Amino acid sequence: MALSVDDVRRIAYLARIEITPGEAAEVQRKLERIFELINEMRAVDTSGIVPMSHAQEVSLPLREDRVTEADRHELFQSVAPAVHDGLYLVPKVIE
Amino acid sequence: MSQEALSAASLAELARELAAKRISSLELTRGVLERLDALNPALNAFVTVDPERALAEARAADARIAAGAGGPLTGIPVAHKDVLMTAGLRTTCGSRMLADFVAPYSAFVVERLAQAGMVLVGKTNLDEFAMGSSSETSHFGPVKNPWDLACVPGGSSGGSAAAVAARIIPAATGTDTGGSIRQPAALTGVCGLKPTYGLCSRYGLVAFASSLDHPGPFARSAWDCALLLNAMAAHDARDSTSILREPEDYTRLLAEARGARPLSGVRIGLPREYFGEGVDVEVAAAIDAAVAELRRLGAATVELELPAVKHSVPVYYVIAPAEASSNLSRFDGVRYGHRAASYADLTDMYRKTRAEGFGAEVKRRILVGTYVLSHGYYDAYYLKAQQVRRLIAEEFARGFERCDVVLGPVAPTAAFKLGAKVDDPVQMYLNDIFTIAANLTGVPALSVPCGFTRAGLPIGLHLQAQHFAEARLLDVAHRYQQATDWHTRMPALPGCRAP
Numbered sequence: 001m002a003l004s005v006d007d008v009r010r011i012a013y014l015a016r017i018e019i020t021p022g023e024a025a026e027v028q029r030k031l032e033r034i035f036e037l038i039n040e041m042r043a044v045d046t047s048g049i050v051p052m053s054h055a056q057e058v059s060l061p062l063r064e065d066r067v068t069e070a071d072r073h074e075l076f077q078s079v080a081p082a083v084h085d086g087l088y089l090v091p092k093v094i095e
Numbered sequence: 096m097s098q099e100a101l102s103a104a105s106l107a108e109l110a111r112e113l114a115a116k117r118i119s120s121l122e123l124t125r126g127v128l129e130r131l132d133a134l135n136p137a138l139n140a141f142v143t144v145d146p147e148r149a150l151a152e153a154r155a156a157d158a159r160i161a162a163g164a165g166g167p168l169t170g171i172p173v174a175h176k177d178v179l180m181t182a183g184l185r186t187t188c189g190s191r192m193l194a195d196f197v198a199p200y201s202a203f204v205v206e207r208l209a210q211a212g213m214v215l216v217g218k219t220n221l222d223e224f225a226m227g228s229s230s231e232t233s234h235f236g237p238v239k240n241p242w243d244l245a246c247v248p249g250g251s252s253g254g255s256a257a258a259v260a261a262r263i264i265p266a267a268t269g270t271d272t273g274g275s276i277r278q279p280a281a282l283t284g285v286c287g288l289k290p291t292y293g294l295c296s297r298y299g300l301v302a303f304a305s306s307l308d309h310p311g312p313f314a315r316s317a318w319d320c321a322l323l324l325n326a327m328a329a330h331d332a333r334d335s336t337s338i339l340r341e342p343e344d345y346t347r348l349l350a351e352a353r354g355a356r357p358l359s360g361v362r363i364g365l366p367r368e369y370f371g372e373g374v375d376v377e378v379a380a381a382i383d384a385a386v387a388e389l390r391r392l393g394a395a396t397v398e399l400e401l402p403a404v405k406h407s408v409p410v411y412y413v414i415a416p417a418e419a420s421s422n423l424s425r426f427d428g429v430r431y432g433h434r435a436a437s438y439a440d441l442t443d444m445y446r447k448t449r450a451e452g453f454g455a456e457v458k459r460r461i462l463v464g465t466y467v468l469s470h471g472y473y474d475a476y477y478l479k480a481q482q483v484r485r486l487i488a489e490e491f492a493r494g495f496e497r498c499d500v501v502l503g504p505v506a507p508t509a510a511f512k513l514g515a516k517v518d519d520p521v522q523m524y525l526n527d528i529f530t531i532a533a534n535l536t537g538v539p540a541l542s543v544p545c546g547f548t549r550a551g552l553p554i555g556l557h558l559q560a561q562h563f564a565e566a567r568l569l570d571v572a573h574r575y576q577q578a579t580d581w582h583t584r585m586p587a588l589p590g591c592r593a594p
Contacts, residue, residue, distance in 0.1 A: 003466075007466070008462070011462050011469065012462060014465050015420060015449075015461050015462055015465040016427070016442065016445040016446050017449045017453070017458055017461060018443075018449070019450070027459070030459060030520055031462060031463065033519070033520065033521050034459070034463055034520060034521060034524075035463075036521075037409055037412060037521050037524065038409045038467075040406070040409050041406050041409035041410055042475065044403075044406055044482075044483050044486070046479060046482035046483060049482040049483075050482075050485060051481030051484075052481050052485035052488060054306050054336065055292035055293070055306060055307075055488075055534075055535070055537025056537055056562070058293070058338065060335050060336075061339075072199070075199045076199055076430075079198075079430075079431045079432075080430050081428060081429070081431075081432075081434035082434070088429050090441055090444070091440050091441045
């Protein structure tokens, strides 16, 4: 599988990372090296093998359905770039 | 004890000195801060130091000791890797993205060591977001190896490893996602333990790859690591993968009095794959010598084959970036961290914020992860990697039916020069060829100093055991350290008297 510069642009858009036209070729070259390494794994016979998503085969615990956290929005929002009246400010998305 | 002797003392020795009031935590902490001031300009091991906070905590520890309420770690200075959140003290992850971020709460392991009375001196430098094997990608500049300032200390927890190796501080925390505790421990000649997955809570650890991230201790000896693990390991309901189990004393086997052959009955597995091509000859010779020493101590050796282990690097570079691309999506310039100064609209703000805030290696891993999870590629990469992950785990489980400990080198070579691998990500990734399997399988693994190259660079022995067999692992390392003195060797650092 060859990774094109267009592929790099597409995944960079999906990842919400701006890549300048000047950077794209260099990123493409390095990603291609990484995928050469990764592709070695694709030849392994894994028919019938159940995927392993965690290092420990334990079921996730359930807890009682009750409030356990206090409202600390002022503390948590104190590190935000822009807030107003308890709301995070972002550029307008609806005209 | 002189200041020099103190900076070389074990945690147990320091606890004895503190309990007997022959030294105060305040004096000990001042000594650490002085040594840090003298050595950090050359090493760049610390990103943030808070002397006032440290001295206040030291006074509180002295009061606790005076009241007879001190424990085995009370009053002893510690540093945390700067990916573990510390309330009130900047947590940067070595990234421009979080260069000014002060966490509103502390990580579980940070809380646990604070409750034990340890004195927080500062935060240690690392590869950005813990992604790397050389500690060169930090926004705050590379960390240097105390044994040779032209060499890397390994990574990603290179600052913690260098600080302990340089005898700045007796203990530090790290995190290990693919070898990030063990490989820098090996390259700097200290002990580093990656505990069993789920033993130490990940709460407050800024997530890189959640199914592979493990917090763990750095210290100079296995005994010291056991003392730290005693405080760090506990169930935490705030990490859904934290395991609920009875607490244990990880020093209990180490404390047993035994004869001249203390490892009698212990079976050590030697996988063919860890002794083949690709391992530097000086590293291989040191590992062979360690095997001979363990045999003298009574251990039996068993030959093993772990053929699927060779797939662990490719598997890791699918799973870890996939999880990272998801975890790092939280850095969007909205809730915390860097935000670009100018942008056209919301999407543009995300893209510019992330382009400016992340370094090249972090971006690469996010892009790889985005690709392997994207439509049409998920089965071929992510699902496939999870299947091969199971093959590796099953192979390890079969191996542990025949032995108690699996042994090999931590890394194929000793420390390499700064800049030697920064332009070739794949060469950098291959540093972790022996360490990654323990992250994929979740088994505990330890790096123990076992020799030096002719150039004077440390070599690390890698010991792995079954899930939750930390006590056994630490016992084998302790008996080895009783018979050898590699862990007591210290780097000669310019501008500082050797302790």
